[in-house]
Amino acid sequence: MDNSLYIGVDLGGTNIKAGAVSDTGRIIHEIETATEADQGPPHVLDRIAGAVRDLSASIPGDAEIGGVGIGIPGQIDVKHGLCHFAPNMKGWDELSVTPALEEKLGCPVILDNDANVAALGEYAYGAGQGSLHMLMVTLGTGVGGGLVLDGRIFRGVRDLAGEFGHMSVDYNGFVCSCGRKGCIEEYASIRGIVRMVREKLDAGAESSLRSVEKLTPREIYHDAVNGDALAIEAFERAGDYLGIAIADVANLLNIERVVVGGGVANAGDFILNAARKRVAQDALPVAAKSVEIVRAELGNSAGLVGAAYLARTAAS
Amino acid sequence: MDNSLYIGVDLGGTNIKAGAVSDTGRIIHEIETATEADQGPPHVLDRIAGAVRDLSASIPGDAEIGGVGIGIPGQIDVKHGLCHFAPNMKGWDELSVTPALEEKLGCPVILDNDANVAALGEYAYGAGQGSLHMLMVTLGTGVGGGLVLDGRIFRGVRDLAGEFGHMSVDYNGFVCSCGRKGCIEEYASIRGIVRMVREKLDAGAESSLRSVEKLTPREIYHDAVNGDALAIEAFERAGDYLGIAIADVANLLNIERVVVGGGVANAGDFILNAARKRVAQDALPVAAKSVEIVRAELGNSAGLVGAAYLARTAAS
Numbered sequence: 144m145d146n147s148l149y150i151g152v153d154l155g156g157t158n159i160k161a162g163a164v165s166d167t168g169r170i171i172h173e174i175e176t177a178t179e180a181d182q183g184p185p186h187v188l189d190r191i192a193g194a195v196r197d198l199s200a201s202i203p204g205d206a207e208i209g210g211v212g213i214g215i216p217g218q219i220d221v222k223h224g225l226c227h228f229a230p231n232m233k234g235w236d237e238l239s240v241t242p243a244l245e246e247k248l249g250c251p252v253i254l255d256n257d258a259n260v261a262a263l264g265e266y267a268y269g270a271g272q273g274s275l276h277m278l279m280v281t282l283g284t285g286v287g288g289g290l291v292l293d294g295r296i297f298r299g300v301r302d303l304a305g306e307f308g309h310m311s312v313d314y315n316g317f318v319c320s321c322g323r324k325g326c327i328e329e330y331a332s333i334r335g336i337v338r339m340v341r342e343k344l345d346a347g348a349e350s351s352l353r354s355v356e357k358l359t360p361r362e363i364y365h366d367a368v369n370g371d372a373l374a375i376e377a378f379e380r381a382g383d384y385l386g387i388a389i390a391d392v393a394n395l396l397n398i399e400r401v402v403v404g405g406g407v408a409n410a411g412d413f414i415l416n417a418a419r420k421r422v423a424q425d426a427l428p429v430a431a432k433s434v435e436i437v438r439a440e441l442g443n444s445a446g447l448v449g450a451a452y453l454a455r456t457a458a459s
Numbered sequence: 460m461d462n463s464l465y466i467g468v469d470l471g472g473t474n475i476k477a478g479a480v481s482d483t484g485r486i487i488h489e490i491e492t493a494t495e496a497d498q499g500p501p502h503v504l505d506r507i508a509g510a511v512r513d514l515s516a517s518i519p520g521d522a523e524i525g526g527v528g529i530g531i532p533g534q535i536d537v538k539h540g541l542c543h544f545a546p547n548m549k550g551w552d553e554l555s556v557t558p559a560l561e562e563k564l565g566c567p568v569i570l571d572n573d574a575n576v577a578a579l580g581e582y583a584y585g586a587g588q589g590s591l592h593m594l595m596v597t598l599g600t601g602v603g604g605g606l607v608l609d610g611r612i613f614r615g616v617r618d619l620a621g622e623f624g625h626m627s628v629d630y631n632g633f634v635c636s637c638g639r640k641g642c643i644e645e646y647a648s649i650r651g652i653v654r655m656v657r658e659k660l661d662a663g664a665e666s667s668l669r670s671v672e673k674l675t676p677r678e679i680y681h682d683a684v685n686g687d688a689l690a691i692e693a694f695e696r697a698g699d700y701l702g703i704a705i706a707d708v709a710n711l712l713n714i715e716r717v718v719v720g721g722g723v724a725n726a727g728d729f730i731l732n733a734a735r736k737r738v739a740q741d742a743l744p745v746a747a748k749s750v751e752i753v754r755a756e757l758g759n760s761a762g763l764v765g766a767a768y769l770a771r772t773a774a775s
Contacts, residue, residue: 276615290712297608297712298713299746299749300591300714301713303710303713303743303745304711304713306746307710307711310707310710311628311703311706311707311741312627313629313630314700314703322740323740323741323742324741387627387630390639391627391707394622394623395606395620395622395623395626397614397615397616397617397619397622398615399615399616424639425627425639425640426625426639427619429619430617430619430622
């Protein structure tokens with residue numbers, strides 16, 4: 144058993160979260176600080192290094208830091224520790240991250256995409272535990288994905304794998320921000336769900352949502368719980384579409400578990416039951432029986448503990 | 460280097476093909492014999508064992524047989540050497556195969572699904588060579604699939620992975636034999652292509668195919684080569700749908716190569732160019748750039764050499 148602590152960093156456009164994580168996934172100590180992304184990459188790298196040093200200083204004296212894992216909201220070259228592209232952080236295109244941080248910190252550093260480390264976190268310590276092959280789906284502003292196959296992040300040939308949100312469920316459907324038609328992101332994200340509700344309201348549907356000023360998943364969920372038919376339908380339709388895409392993955396990969404997280408997943412069974420029903424109906428019988436669809440367990444900590452787990456497993 | 464020969468067996472409902480295969484994928488000697496599936500499993504197992512023994516007897520005296528790999532048209536439990544279900548072979552449901560054959564032959568035997576071993580054959584010795592992650596798609600009566608990830612068949616949790624043919628490209632589309640709507644099998648198989656042509660003919664389209672008695676991919680290809688617009692359109696539409704499903708896989712898995720085989724693939728670039736165009740348009744930029752779509756190279760031998768390669772790599 145490895146008693147070292149590993150530090151996970153969840154780098155966001157707004158905040159840096161960092162935590163020292165035990166081998167059982169317990170966050171021993173955690174800090175959060177502003178990213179200050181507008182001040183450019185060297186500054187952000189200094190802030191990450193500072194957060195890691197502060198954490199190191201705060202943990203019990205006999206514990207050693209084995210390494211640092213960082214989840215980044217962008218497209219990463221894992222092997223070279225390079226950020227190809229990070230839409231929310233200025234100056235991070237084609238930025239070499241790992242060498243500079245390793246020099247600052249004097250310990251191994253590994254980067255990966257934020258959706259990948261969140262999937263790994265749920266796999267190692269959350270709702271994915273005990274599964275062999277797992278897909279994590281994050282329903283939020285967009286729809287993110289991360290694949291853990293045989294216990295490791297599956298990255299594909301250029302570290303882009305896991306883009307579940309851009310699987311198409313309707314080749315004639317809505318145009319996605321990626322340019323493709325019918326991506327599941329257009330149906331199961333906040334944007335997709337709010338659009339469905341708005342369309343129905345515009346078409347004259349009766350609903351308690353009519354009196355809501357700004358439609359959000361939280362408002363829609365509130366009204367769904369209170370029995371509003373339109374609110375319920377919006378989640379069920381999103382779940383049904385989600386199930387179509389999950390059935391594709393189940394048939395292609397015969398995965399064992401799908402872990403659904405993100406803000407929209409708080410609508411829980413309204414969405415998940417519809418997805419389960421669709422998968423039971425659409426996937427091949429063995430594929431449908433093999434796969435469980437469950438809610439994520441780690442919330443916002445998934446990325447942090449997953450990044451620490453990535454560093455831990457990279458070291459062994 | 461391993462100088463042993465490994466025997467690959469391609470078990471079909473009609474014929475058994477078996478070959479002794481070198482480590483470079485060369486078929487040293489090959490035999491084909493009737494399956495006689497109607498006479499039941501023990502008889503077929505005897506015939507497989509007989510074919511293997513005949514092969515062993517025919518190869519040069521100093522070569523040893525390291526093991527036997529068998530591709531079976533059904534659903535296989537690879538670990539236990541069990542056939543769960545084989546639609547074209549009576550009595551093969553839940554049939555234990557490996558122990559009986561190993562006793563008969565005195566060497567290791569490994570089974571897998573026929574689409575999986577064909578994918579592995581193309582990966583090791585055909586159009587998949589040099590790729591890290593590869594999907595094989597077989598366009599025939601149905602649409603088959605096999606995934607090779609990190610150089611190994613990816614089987615999923617219950618050995619069902621690779622069912623590319625049952626990814627849906629249109630949730631409101633044609634009902635597939637599996638019960639699902641819009642499976643790519645309904646668009647890119649012989650059945651799908653012939654149906655497209657027939658529908659257009661019924662709707663009054665002008666075409667040289669109107670004079671053809673029995674529509675087959677061969678006839679349609681013949682007329683496509685001669686410039687018949689409907690024949691060309693049929694393949695291009697099939698390829699376009701194929702591209703939608705490949706774009707899904709490219710986004711999810713960031714694979715490096717898609718190898719397209721089967722009878723319909725003889726229509727070559729009519730289909731493949733349409734698929735390539737759709738993938739370039741639909742997949743995320745990096746995913747689209749990562750993936751090459753190429754024709755299979757091994758034809759009917761893919762399964763045989765793939766089964767031998769499976770036995771070879773299982774032994775090492």
